[in-house]
Each structure stands twice: as C-alpha cells, then as structure tokens.
Amino acid sequence: MRKRTRVYAAGVATSLAAVLTATTASAAPAPGTPGVGDPYYPGDGNGGYDVIHYDIRLTYEPGTDHLSGTTTILATPTAELSSFNLDFALDVESVRVNNRPARVDRDPADPTEVVVTPAAELAPGEPMTVVVRYADTPSEVEVNGFTAWKRTDTGALAVDEPHVAEWWYPSNDHPTDKATYDVSVAVPDDVAALSNGVLTGQSKTRAGWTRWNWRSAEPQATYLTFLAVGDYDVRSSTTPSGLPSLNAYDAGLGEIRPAAEASVERTPEVVEFLEELFGPYPFEAQGGVVTHGLGFALETQTRSVYDAGFFSRGSNMSVVVHENAHQWFGDSVSLGAWSDIWLNEGFASYAEFLWSEHAGEGTAAELAQYLYDSIPADDPFWQVLPGDPGAENQFHAAVYDRGALAAHALRTTVGDEVFVEILRTWLDTYRGTHATLDDFVALAEELSGTQLDEVFDTWLFTKGKPEVGPNGASADSAARTTAVTEPESFREISFTHEQLAKRH
Structure with a gap:
C-alpha cells in the first residue's frame, strides 16, 4: 500500500508541476489556481505565487468580538498572473496590489476563496505587495458549519489545525508556503x-x-500562527541558552495553575533534552500559553498553547514534550501534504516515550510493548493507517500511538545510532521547509543501507494489529511472557487522549 501511496503523491506533484510549467510557458497571463491540490484539502493554498512575509495589524474588542485591521502580504509571483486567490473567510473592505486598487470577488463554490484581480498583470519573479483591509465578527463566520475562532470569557483564541488563518488574516493557507511574520494587535489595557x-x-x-x-x-x-486575547498573567525570562522565553497563564486557572506552571516552566529543560536527540532548537524563542476553552494542545510555533484540562490531575510533562518535539517535527520541517501527518505526530508522540526513559518512569521499549499489548487485535484502532489516515481520521489516536510504535519499530530495525542519524539528518536537510513521507523513507533507507518497506508497510500502511510487536517479538511470544507492568508515565500519556479529544 505504501508503494501505491508513493505513486499517487508523485502523480499529484507531477500534475502540479505540469500546471505551473504550462502557466509559465503560456503567452497570455492566467489566473492562479485556487488550491495546491492537497489530497485531503484540494482547495487549501493557492497557486501562482509564493508568500515571503505577512504583516498583520489588527484591533480587537473582546466585548463585541469585533476584529478589524490590515494585512500586508509580500509575495513573488511564480507565473504571469491575471488574478490570484487568497484564503480568507472574513468580510473584505478593500484590496490593493502594488499600490493600485484591485477588484475583489468571492468564489461562489467556496466562500473562503477571495479572487483578486489586480489593475495590471503580474510578472513572474517581480515582487508584489498586497494590502487587504477587513472587518468582521469572527465567531459569527462559519465555513461548512464550523468556526475555528473561539470566544472566551475575556477574549478569544485563534488556535486550530489544519485551518485557522481564514478567521483572522488572508493567506496562502498550506504548509508548503511558509513565511515570516509581524503581528501587531491593539486590545483594551486589561487584556493581553x-x-x-x-x-x-x-x-x-x-x-x-x-x-x-x-x-x-x-x-x-x-x-502554526496563533492569536490569544484575554486576561493572562504573562511571565518573561531568558533560557539558559540565551533565548527569550515567554509563558502566559489564564487568570482563571484556579487550583490548576500550580500544576500548569510546574509543567510549562520546564520548557527550556525539555528543549535541552530534545536538542540532544534532534539537534539545535530551530527557532528564536520558547514558551507556552495555558488557557480555557480550547479542548486540545497545539504546537503553535515557538509558543505552544495548552488547554488547562491537561493539568487537571497534576503536572503533565508528556504534553509539554509532545508539543515541543513538534517544534522540530512539523514546525521546522513541515509536511508536504496533510496525508503526511505521521511525520508530525508519530515522532512527537515517540518523544514522550523517550522522555519517560530519560525521567526513569519506564523505558521506550516498555511503553511501546505495553501499548501494543493493551489494545486488542479486534479494536478498530488497528484499522486506521497512520501513513494515510484520511482527512476524517487525521487526528485519530492511531496516528499518534500506532505512529509512535512505528517510530520505535524503525529504531529497533536500524539501531539507535542510525536512528538518531536519520532524525538529525532529516531535520537538518529540510529545516525551514517542507518534505513528504516518501522523502523520509528514502532518507532512512539511504542512511541505514537497508530496504525498509516491511517496517513502513507493516506499521503505517497495513490494517490490523501487526503480528510482530514494536520490539521485534511476535504477538504470540509476547502473550506467553509475563505481562509487562504498566510504566508509571503511561497513564500520563494515555490521559492526553482520554481527557481531551485531540492532542496535536
């Protein structure tokens, strides 16, 4: 099945390349495509240009949930364009392209597609400046019956995956077009x-x-961009490595606050541990935000956001490790298509196993075997394929937990030294860009000198419980051995799935 997935991914890439080549070669300017052809979300992103920088300047009134402002987009056309699209759901007041007013239309088939027709055609390679003015009430704007904008008692949260930008700034909304950002937000003095x-x-x-x-x-x-407005206690410091660190805690956390602090304040320690495995931390700042009303945790770049429920039983280092591992897997090296989600979640989840071993609360091998043994063969869990789960199962527990078992099976197959070499080379090679699961498999096979189809097919692309466990023992032999005692930290790891719907 993995081989068929490879062919499909190559077909998508080939067709996209053909479209871009045909557009570039065409004598007449053409509209940019309204999507990049992602297999799960074909309408995400836009063709014909590459964004370099977003300058987002907003004013937000928590009492009315009114958001207004201007986003300036610095981009470069990749083809000769007569028009181009932006992904955006809020009401647009005006658009200017290269300082001239542009015509704005909505795609009737998709309300998030804003079609911009500039006064003059755009030439490939020539920088363009797009200025979008807008105002709306984000919580009242729904796309397919859903809004990613979450109002809270004291403000709002623009935090979600895979879509959130549409509710607060216009963008080229796909992980394959990354950019730098300036975000400036005016709010009442009593909120942050x-x-x-x-x-x-x-x-x-x-x-x-x-x-x-x-x-x-x-x-x-x-x-991975986020906006959190509300009554927060903001704490700034400097990490031992010299980076600025900023943590923020919702003023209404109550008795949860100490457990949240006992976890999130250890972020620099977690980063130091992960650097030993993955290489240098890839960003300019660290930190975390603990809030109410989210329902999950998300690896927002440089500063993860956590729902307070993760700390209702006490400190929870697993979720802090998970989200910070994403700073490498998912944030620095982003997925090439949403079907590649295992690259993000599998290794972030496996990092929890490695932290457990580091903390003396159960080795990675013990956690992997316990998890494998604890899920019956007839559980629907084993029917979800981490290597291509489908949009409907993108954040299914199997993507996380079976994904972690896949990472451990790779480690046991190639050995610790080669496993770490694979991870570090992957993160160094694609730092600041994006890559695919096929790219990862090719690199792993090159560095290990081993054909790894059996490992990846078994753990990522074959339905049913594998007959051989992640540590290499058969299911029958595992069942005949003395039951593995539940590792101490496993309750903490599984809690993140039981208590909250998603752990990104």
Missing part, C-alpha cells in the same frame, strides 16, 4: 494579545488601549 515569536514591544495607542507587537523571523506555516 499573545502570538508567536518575540515580543518586540508594547505601546499605548490611545486611552485604554495597548498594542502588542510580535515578530516571527523563521519561516512559519499558516496553521
């Missing part, structure tokens, strides 16, 4: 406006209002 990267400053804009300014200097995917 939090986002990614480094806080470059706060300034009073008028009586009762403060503007918060953030900068992300490393390439960032659209779904």
